[in-house]
Amino acid sequence: MRRRPSPPSPSPPSQSPPSPSPPRRRIQRGASVNGPLSADGPLHKIGECLLANEEYADTYSAMRQVCRNWRSGFPEPDVHLDEWIMLDHALPRVVEFTFLQLGTSRYVTIDLSEVHTRYYFVGFCRGIIMLAQKNPPHKIRLLNPLTKKSKTMFEAQMPSVFLDSVAVIKSPTMVFVAAHYPPKIAWVDESTPTKHTDEDWGEQRFSIENHCLRCITPFNGELYAVAADNFESGRIVSTNVQLQLRASTVKMETLILFLELGHDKFYLVKSDGDLLLVLLVNRALAGKPLVYRVDTQSRSLHPVSNIGSNAFFLNYNRCISVDTRVHPTLRPSCIY
Numbered sequence: 049m050r051r052r053p054s055p056p057s058p059s060p061p062s063q064s065p066p067s068p069s070p071p072r073r074r075i076q077r078g079a080s081v082n083g084p085l086s087a088d089g090p091l092h093k094i095g096e097c098l099l100a101n102e103e104y105a106d107t108y109s110a111m112r113q114v115c116r117n118w119r120s121g122f123p124e125p126d127v128h129l130d131e132w133i134m135l136d137h138a139l140p141r142v143v144e145f146t147f148l149q150l151g152t153s154r155y156v157t158i159d160l161s162e163v164h165t166r167y168y169f170v171g172f173c174r175g176i177i178m179l180a181q182k183n184p185p186h187k188i189r190l191l192n193p194l195t196k197k198s199k200t201m202f203e204a205q206m207p208s209v210f211l212d213s214v215a216v217i218k219s220p221t222m223v224f225v226a227a228h229y230p231p232k233i234a235w236v237d238e239s240t241p242t243k244h245t246d247e248d249w250g251e252q253r254f255s256i257e258n259h260c261l262r263c264i265t266p267f268n269g270e271l272y273a274v275a276a277d278n279f280e281s282g283r284i285v286s287t288n289v290q291l292q293l294r295a296s297t298v299k300m301e302t303l304i305l306f307l308e309l310g311h312d313k314f315y316l317v318k319s320d321g322d323l324l325l326v327l328l329v330n331r332a333l334a335g336k337p338l339v340y341r342v343d344t345q346s347r348s349l350h351p352v353s354n355i356g357s358n359a360f361f362l363n364y365n366r367c368i369s370v371d372t373r374v375h376p377t378l379r380p381s382c383i384y
Contacts, residue, residue, distance in 0.1 A: 055251070058288075061172070063360075069320075090142070091115055091118065093138060095111045095115065099111075108129050108194050109194055109196075110193065123279045123294060129147070129175025129176075129194070130175055130275075132147050132149050132175055133150060133172075133366075134146070134148075134172040136145070136175075143159060144159050144161075145157070145160060145172075145177075145193065150368065150370060151374060158193050158194075158326070160177075160191075160196065162196070163179070163196065166181065167179035167189060168182055168186070168206075168378045170188075170214060171211065171213065172214075173214055173216045174218070174266060175193075175224060176190050177193055178191075178214050178216065178218050179186060179198065180205070184205075185205040185242055186205045186206045187201070187202055187204065187242065188204055188205070188206055188236070189202065190216065190221070200225065201238070202238060202240065203241055204236040204241070205242055206238040210228055210229065211225050211226065211228075212227065212242065212364070212365050213226045213264055213365040214226075214263075215264045215266050217266050221237060221238060222235050222236065222289065222290070222295055223236055224264055226259060226264045230255065231255060231260045231261050231305050232251040232253050232254060232255035232261065233253065233261055233264060234252055235252050235253075235287075236295050237294065237295035239294065239295070239296070240252070240295055252296065254285070254299075254350060256277075256285075256299070258277050259275045259277050260273050260275070260276055261274070261285075262364040263315050263316040263366075265317075265323070267318060267323045267344075269290045270288070270289055270290065270344070271286065271287045271300075272285070272287075272303070272316055272342070273285050273286075274314045274315065274316055276313075281307050282309065282314040283302050283306065284302070284316070284325065285300050285302055285303060286303040286344070287299070288300075288301075297304055303342075303344065303347055304342065304348065304349060306325075306349060312325055313326075313328040314326070315360075315363075316342075317360055317368065319355065319369035320358070322342075322359060324340065324342065324355075325339070325341075325342055326339050326340075327339075328362075328383075335370075337351035337381065339351070354381065355380075355381050356381065357373050357381075358372065358380065358381070359372050359375075359381075359382045359383070359384065360384065
């Protein structure tokens with residue numbers, strides 16, 4: 049049986065050839081572009097608003113990953129995380145750090161594994177991570193955890209002693225460290241030279257015989273600390289950074305001596321723009337205030353009857369003030 053041939057397939061309708069697309073215009077760098085990332089574009093405006101608000105400053109890295117052209121022609125922003133704290137870690141071993149924004153109770157975890165391969169983590173203060181190079185002479189670096197860039201390079205090396213706490217003053221940039229034994233506070237700036245690994249920083253140090261030093265606290269461009277003797281009689285010591293401006297000439301001295309407060313545990317904490325001296329409950333101080341405002345100008349203490357909605361967390365190495373309206377699980381006017 050012969051198979052019937054299949055009918056011919058219909059020919060497609062005639063189509064006109066596509067018109068050539070117009071040539072693409074090359075956009076020069078720095079030229080004005082009418083797009084979402086232009087100066088008037090929505091993404092640019094959103095990014096600038098987030099960057100200007102410290103509560104959302106951690107979004108800078110995320111914006112740069114999503115919108116790589118955003119701020120590509122600008123230097124890294126000098127973002128300060130003064131209202132952020134780093135939760136305690138075993139610093140030499142971890143590569144991820146968790147930060148808490150005190151004003152909003154937001155948590156952010158940042159992976160710093162790339163930095164960990166070259167540096168030791170020493171401490172955290174006012175939004176800056178203090179590092180020490182792993183290779184001798186272990187020079188100091190200050191790292192912005194948001195941009196993962198170390199903008200401040202020190203020639204001075206990290207001293208090979210056990211450190212209780214660290215602090216950073218930014219104008220001018222100085223690094224302070226407090227050692228437990230022997231008890232002392234030492235400091236350097238960018239002009240401090242490199243010395244041998246086991247050598248002390250030199251004259252830039254402070255100590256009082258038979259006194260421990262704790263609660264080093266930057267405040268209004270100076271560094272303050274509590275010095276207590278074996279009987280817990282206390283004093284507040286401070287630097288004169290704004291007068292000298294160089295680490296080689298900065299000195300620390302007693303600001304206020306408060307023997308009349310008895311033998312107690314003393315702490316420094318910043319709260320609502322003030323520097324406060326906080327005492328633990330002591331039978332000898334029954335009926336006396338537990339909180340005093342430190343007047344750095346008149347070198348005097350003024351009792352504070354109410355700390356409002358704040359709650360204080362006290363530690364020899366770090367004290368913080370938390371607004372209980374943002375953290376409702378905490379009780380206001382409490383000292384933890």
